[in-house]
Amino acid sequence: MAVALSIFTVAWGGNEFTPLLVFYRQEGVFSNLFIDLLLVFYAIGVGVGLLAAGPLSDRLGRRTIMLPAPIIAAIGSALIAGGENTALLIAAGRVLSGIAVGMVMTAGGAWIKELASPRFEPGIKKGIGAKRASMSLTAGFALGPAVAGSMAQWLPLPGQMAYILHIILSLVLLPLLLTAPETRQTAHHGLKGSFWADVLVPSALNRRFLLVVAPIAPWVFGAGFTSYAVIPTLMHEMVSAPIAYSALLALVTLGSGFTIQQFGPQIMGNSKTRGPILAMIVAVVGMSGAFLISLHPHPWWALLVGVFLGLTYGLCMFMGLAETQNIATPSDMAGLSGIFYCLAYSGMVFPAILTKLNAWFSYPEMLGFGVFMAILCLGLVSITARKL
Template sequence: MWIKELSSPPHGTAAAPGVAARRSGLFLSAGFATGGLAASLLAEWAPYPMVTAYVPHLVLSAVARLAARHRVGTAVAGMAAVAVGLLVAAFAAAHADPVYGLVAAALIGAGYGLCVTYGLTEVALLAPPGALARLTSRFWVLAYLGFFAPYGFTLLNGPFDPAAIFLAAAGLAAVTGIGVTLAGSRAAE
């Protein structure tokens, strides 16, 4: 929907019918290509290529089903993935193990993706007609502020042990997930 709004006047210059649909198709194709690229890279360099190559597709299928059935479930799964990823990051920091660091990065990235999916879905549901692009841009501004987290972790690295910082962040992610669950169950009543 936001591609259509951004492609049409007054936000975009595409006056010809079908431009928004073609642009949406392009982004969808790019998404499909990214999945194939991830699977081929795993098949080439990861252990057990006949198994690991299918992991991204299985995960995305599970996420799609979750998102279709339970909007709040998407956010809760995202916060759970972030919390587990931060716990793995704490282990990686405590043991200086880069393999666990990569696993942590994948988990945190997956959680981020789920949380963004939830956030954009909620923005689309809350936006009044004609305000979707404006509210979506505000959402992205707030989401991009999260990219300052590594800088904050670096500032805290002097007085605190890195593993302790990751553990505290995991606790915050868990508390946020619980809060979203409670708010979602109240809204469902």
């Protein structure tokens, strides 16, 4: 629980920014492209955190890497709060928020996976570690924007209040991490090999990882950010409280993802194919819904589409993480998890790409291409999941 709460808090800070995209657009200080690029800055930070923290935590221990993460997240929130009208500050804050999220995804996810073992919890079932890690992240990703959007819509200091709350939450929960036992015991028996050898993560070349996990991963945040970053843009003029509506859409999306993740182990079972194929079927349905909404915008129907995109997020997150943990060796558990999450976060650039391409293509055309890509990935996973 101590590790899960830390992951939850950092994820809260990483995603509370999302509904405030609408607020920054209303303020008119930054261009729409820069506002969408803030998602890319965040994704860059996540990538740095993932690729560095995973091998480092495999090498030095989980607690060593996890302890600084909530502090870095709090500093990121402070910079964003102070940078409401300053591009450099807000961009730096987003990068730091991303780095912290990357750290907890890899080191924290591996820590939870190792704590969910017979050594610490006798009789525990397979897949519970992936379930707890994915649900901790999703709960933070869901409640962060829901609270932040509501505060920005109806409370004073809309550009600061949510970040102040996150800073307080981070510092209050930080001491709990000291109570969790270290699980990466080899970290205490001397360092073996070089850090750069750890970065290579040999299991990343596993064929099932390349041909089953990799095609699923981008749809985690590709679906999520289509729902709560792209669709609110299409609904902006159709709702009276656009910031709160964006927060509601994020809550519906990630709440659906959180709910389905509770049943992840049962859905996956002992089948090599059921989980990955179902995840991609739901991705096709969700992206098809987004395509239809772009043709005929309607706020209530958009919430229904958000449910399916949230189910896509939740299933792809759980199935991808469970597959990754099954493939990884004990020495590169966090490292391979970091690569999976990097692939997952590649879907975050989708809103910025759509904004940039909107000068040449319409949203229905671009989202229609997204449907085609989802069908292509479904076909690939349907073949490779059976064979590998």
